[in-house]
Amino acid sequence: QKEVEQNxxxxxxxxxxxxxxxxxxxxxxxxxxxxxxxxxxxxxxxxMSIYSNGDKEDGRFTAQLNKASQYVSLLIRDxxxxxxxxxxxxxxxxxxQGNLIFGKGTKLSVKP
Amino acid sequence: NAGVTQTPKFRxxxxxxxxxxxxxxxxxxxxxxxxxxxxxxxxxxxxxxxGAGITDKGEVPNGYNVSRSTTEDFPLRLELAAPSQTSxxxxxxxxxxxxxxxxxxxxTVV
Numbered sequence: 001q002k003e004v005e006q007n008x009x010x011x012x013x014x015x016x017x018x019x020x021x022x023x024x025x026x027x028x029x030x031x032x033x034x035x036x037x038x039x040x041x042x043x044x045x046x047x048m049s050i051y052s053n054g055d056k057e058d059g060r061f062t063a064q065l066n067k068a069s070q071y072v073s074l075l076i077r078d079x080x081x082x083x084x085x086x087x088x089x090x091x092x093x094x095x096x097q098g099n100l101i102f103g104k105g106t107k108l109s110v111k112p
Numbered sequence: 113n114a115g116v117t118q119t120p121k122f123r124x125x126x127x128x129x130x131x132x133x134x135x136x137x138x139x140x141x142x143x144x145x146x147x148x149x150x151x152x153x154x155x156x157x158x159x160x161x162x163g164a165g166i167t168d169k170g171e172v173p174n175g176y177n178v179s180r181s182t183t184e185d186f187p188l189r190l191e192l193a194a195p196s197q198t199s200x201x202x203x204x205x206x207x208x209x210x211x212x213x214x215x216x217x218x219x220t221v222v
Binding site for chain 2: 004006008042043044045046088090100101102103104105
């Protein structure tokens with residue numbers, strides 16, 4: 001059974017701090033990994049994708065992938081109250097990004 | 113741009129009733145998907161399609177059916193609604209990279 005595990009949180013950080021979100025996946029077949037942000041009552045939106053070991057940076061966001069440890073993380077620098085949301089980690093299988101296995105999500109709260 | 117459009121946004125069904133959740137996309141994406149999200153949980157794949165005329169089961173297909181007669185449309189059918197199907201349903205589509213999600217349909221079965 002393919003699984004993606006996340007700490008459900010909530011994770012609370014002060015404004016301006018670094019938020020660190022973690023995810024592990026069970027199946028080594030996975031080759032693509034994604035972080036989606038989901039505001040309450042809204043649909044998920046993609047914020048980062050990563051396919052190779054190492055770090056990938058995009059603005060205040062850094063995704064990290066370690067395939068040997070089957071571990072994916074997302075760092076959010078200079079956290080803002082607008083970053084408060086649930087962050088879903090997903091692992092991709094098959095030939096399309098849409099064949100995704102999602103984790104339960106980590107709820108992040110950034111306090112002003 | 114419309115992107116992925118789902119209708120209806122909300123629906124209450126009685127046990128045993130049937131309904132179709134509509135999904136259409138205007139981005140000419142080959143791949144389309146239906147997910148359900150239960151409270152406090154992640155997304156679970158119900159069915160997906162890699163192109164018109166081709167559909168396949170996902171993780172939780174029981175109680176649902178789909179069809180894909182055109183590239184644009186991917187309706188999800190519930191034949192005999194059960195309380196266990198109370199959930200939020202998301203349709204999504206993609207080409208090679210980013211998946212775009214519809215706004216969701218909140219379904220309650222009573």
